[in-house]
Amino acid sequence: MVSMRRLLYVAEKNDVAKGVANILSKGAMQRREGRSKFNKIYQLQGQFQGQPALISVTSVSGHLMGNDFAADMKRWESNPIESCFDAPVYTTVPENMEPIARTLREESNKVDTLVIWTDCDREGENIGAEIVKVCREGNRHLDVYRAKFSEVTSAAINRAIQNLGRLDQRIVDAVDCRSELDLRIGAAFTRLQTLHLQRRSRLFASGDKQVVSYGSCQFPTLGFVVERYKEIESFIPEPYWRLIVEVTREGMKVEFAWDRVRLFNHEAVDVLYDECRDEGRGIVEEVTKKPKSRWRPTALDTVELEKLGVRKLKMSAKEVMSIAEKLYSNGWISYPRTETNKFPKDFNLNNLVALHNGDQQWGAFAAEIGQRGANPRNGNKSDEAHPPIHPLKHATQANLQPREWQVYELVVRHFLACCSWDAKGQETKVTLMVGEEKFVATGLQIEDKGYMEVYPYDKWSDKQLPRFTRGEEITDFMLRIADGETTAPLLLNEADLISLMDKYGIGTDATHAEHIEKIKERKYVGVQPDGRFLPGFLGLALVDAYDEMGYAMSKPQLRADLEKQLEAICKGERTKQEVLEEQLGKYRAIFVQSEANQHLISATLNRYMDSNASLAATAPAVAGGAPRGRGRGRGRGASVVAQIPTNAVPPVAASTRGRGRGRGRGANAAAGGGGATRGRGGAGGGGAFPRAPPVTNDQKPCMCGIGSTLRTVQKEGPNKGRQFWTCNKPMGAPDKCNYFEWAA
Template identity: 40%
Template sequence: MQRQSARGAIGARVLNVAEKPSVAKEISRVLSNGRASAREGTSRYNKVWEFPYEVRGRRVTMVFTSVTGHLSNFEFADDRHRRWNGVDPRELLVNAAVAKRVPEDKRQVADNVKREARGCDSVILWLDCDREGENIAFEVLAACREANRGIAAFRARFSALSRGDADRALTNLVEPNQHESKAVDMRMELDLRLGAAFTRFNTLALQRAGVGLPVDDKGKSIVSYGPCQFPTLGFIVQRKWDIDAHVSEDFWAIKCSHSREGTTTQFEWSRGRLFDRAFASALHDLCVRANSATVIDVDGQESKRWPPHPLNTIEMQKRLNRVLRISPEQIMKIAEDLYNDGFISYPRTETDKFPNDFDYDGTLREMHQHPQFGFYVERLTTGGQFRRPPGGTKDDKAHPPIYPTKLATDAQYAQMRNKNHNAPKVYEFVCRHFLATCSYPAVALKTHVDVDIAGETFRATGVMIRERNYLDIYGPGPPEGPRLAPTYDNWGNSTLPVYTPGEQFVPTLNLHEGSTRPPDYLSEVDLLSLMESHMIGTDATQAQHIEKVVGERGYARKVGDNRLMPTELGEALVLAYDRMGVADMWLPTKRAKMEADVDAVAHNRMDPNAGLRLHLQTMLQAYDRVATDENMLTNTVGSYM
């Protein structure tokens, strides 16, 4: 068991490296019970904490520091290939050597790791437990072994910055996973080569043709291609084309209503709507002449509305974007800060099912004193209303679903608000979602009344809530209070007057005329769903791809009710690639295949070099196609700009 060591001689020193300074600080605090000593590191951003501890039965000095994300980047090895006008962009796909190097702005961070590694016999890698984190772990290990060739390496796997998670991680240290790291290297090299080659082709071709292009804040006109951003843009453009292609059709529907007991009940026509005016009008006339509705069926049955599955990244982004109207990238930034401060578990996860040994009691105990939600925790823990969430079917084998890890005090709430005024709302959403998943479904009596008018049938439907259950925490709160905002789900009563089979009444009828409408532009929630289903990006990167397309690249913009519409340049680029015969550059199929092969490398089912060769050959064929049809690109974009 790992624990803080008692007094006495301390032997070896063990280096610990986290992905962010805030994570190193927090884990040092919880493991040392707040007694870790701090000193400056070689990098002013990466402090070093020291404290005595016991690891695998050894009393050691823990030396805890951090990096700031990736320590190394892929770049073209030859300076000639890094210059835009140095070579034909085609060379970047075939002949240009690449190297993974520490960039200048990370040299002090790397030097800090090396300095601390020299005096340690082992290193524990506390990088985020996803593929990207595994890749950074090997970058850190490479820096350590430059300074100390024989240093032993262990991987800590954790999902929250709590004492319990840190202890479990130290009890279950594993070897770093080289296959996951190689999968990330493969994707990074592909993205570098493809992005550089096609970005230079786009930009240089359009500049040569004198096409007027937007200028960024650095005074440059770069027409970027990204293997993920282009399919993301493709979804947005395809929806615009669907809207443009829509031909409106007139339709007619019979509307039926009846007033009784102070309530007006609406009955829906079983035919829905008709596109033949004469036929609809004739049926309406028959009903009007009959002037009598006969109740032919009254039925009621129990209906349930189920709580949500445990929370994963995509669902968090969708639900918060839908209600709070903040972008997925902003949501992830806030969630990362909450994680780094120890309030929620790791927010980048595909998993929507808790493990069998998850500590529900401990997590609920943390929330018991919450001033708004404490009443509901009490209901779950002592009121017999706790239900172990069955969960969904997704499991990334790295992290559990997102859940609250500690109760925020009033002072901590104030600190959250100072960082971002939406941070308390995101934190409380995670709390309410977790409590909802541990709840029973809402139960209602759903009734319907069917009537016949001149051979045409109409139905009215009513709902009477019997048990609100999870809606008391996920909705607006219990009727008796407290009231909760915002509301993430609800189910309102819509009771029907009493009708008896065989009775007749005089309905109010009218013939409604309408027109079909085109689909809406995609919302960010729609776009996230499409990216997830087509494997464009990962839960860790999808929000960034949307932000690049909408913000940084200027290929789309937000309109109306948080909808996404392509700009002239964005639509022109997709159309040009379509006309050049390389539609799969903006359709999701090519990137989905690449992600599937990255996954195969991560699970040791494919050699990364074979994967590189396969996808570079495919992209080389696409490049040769567009290079021979450069005029199509310049003419198409020019006509829009």
């Protein structure tokens, strides 16, 4: 008689454990309670390595164990801060995870084999090792296997069972190394900053216990925000001028752009303008038509999913990934944490596409892909562990919550777009010579929308041109000079920040959102209603202070170097101990000097606060921190078109500067456009964010006594395009006055 083997399967989340058990039992599993009410135990009978088996499937809830110092080290002021670099570190099960640990110990005592079903990435491998440690407290004779899978589907789970391996200790060591470094370095610098500022900065009220944390990923993330803010603050706009030719034909106004684009020498543009005007005619030098393609997106990886979620769905990266993980756990999509953006050659894409043939929204497009054959546009990255993110089952809006549906729909549409074909069109290019100056107009006729039929996140519009003939002479054109100013870049949004973190190796696709949330939670940065990040005084002061000490703590190089060393551990090129000693030595040397110069932290913070207080005392009050704007227009022989929005910066910022200028010149010159705007991030509420001096037009004060702003009539009618001066306070502000004056 063959004895029945007894096994324990442990997944990273309850939903995955339930999915694995349901697949292996073909729905015949039985559920019972564990010590944790959130982590059930699923019982089933099956096969293991050709033998009958009684299998229990349960789960943890992420990391089961954590690193910490001994109890005496938790009294910050009782120990030298530098001792954080060499005090003993203990790995234990925290109290909130103890019920799960008890379940694992008890269940392990009943079995002979343990199979780890955690996510197949670095963190999952490390969590698997934690599970083994706890389970062997219940049964030290356990035989341990590792299941590798990327989706909770019958094919993937059964394939994992047939190809069991072992835990990779090198990956476990890499995560352990990073965890210990994060604890030691974070504790040392966090204690240094917090204790000093609590004693020396006015930002902290008496008895305020706010933690001023440091993290080797957190700080570079903050550094990107601060660097962009300072780039904007130091930006000096430079005026430029350009020539524009306009031709009206067949009822269409065509604008020919200058081949030189723009020049920064006003007199030079005036000379060229005069030469073109004196020429009095233009010759169509060339009319060309050529095929134009708009490429379909590459296969979807985690970073791209996060960025698309931020830009297209208006969600935070954290929310996008939380929803994606839930969709994965419930079997709707593949594993959402992957660095891979190319499908393996043997991947059965046609079957996955066919799942959507009957969908009301994209079924016809999926069927057409099936007829042509799935042809994915692949990228060049692979983590050798997981395929790109793709749908596993067809869902309707009735199957999912609204936010879940948005993420699922994005994944499906991106997958179908990737597997389809590029958009095709014909581009027409007309080259016009006026004297020695070249001007170009382009048009586009879309012939096949391709992937864009199913992918509304991209736009590509027809742009018609009337007929032009090579060699024809044009005399009825309008020539004008447009002027403008170079513009500063925008503040970073979350998608921008994730791109920079990915580029410089700050964190992983699994932790980007976590680091961003941390700098928001610590109030190192604020988020404006448009989703852009504004550094707070505390964030600015920390970055500046370490820069002044000579340590670029906010730059990505330190953390990027650590990530390279962790990768070397995973490959077996370095040991955990070698990397630990090297990195701790480097950070300890920086800490010693930082401790000697910690007064720079409070001095820098106080300097920002003093500057803000001075501006607040002298600047007119702005309701709700609303921005101020200014517009100017100048014309020679024509009116000016310039409109500056006064609500471009939300209440977290105290001011924005914007200027647009347009100028027309000559008997046949049209109205000037070409204005540009520029914005500066300003202040946040509660004195925590920087405040810049408001920009007003003091020559045109409104009834409130503040500088007015120039606006342009947009409503259809006889006054459309006409400019007027009005109160600078935001539209809808209760104290906005009724000042109005037509501009000259």
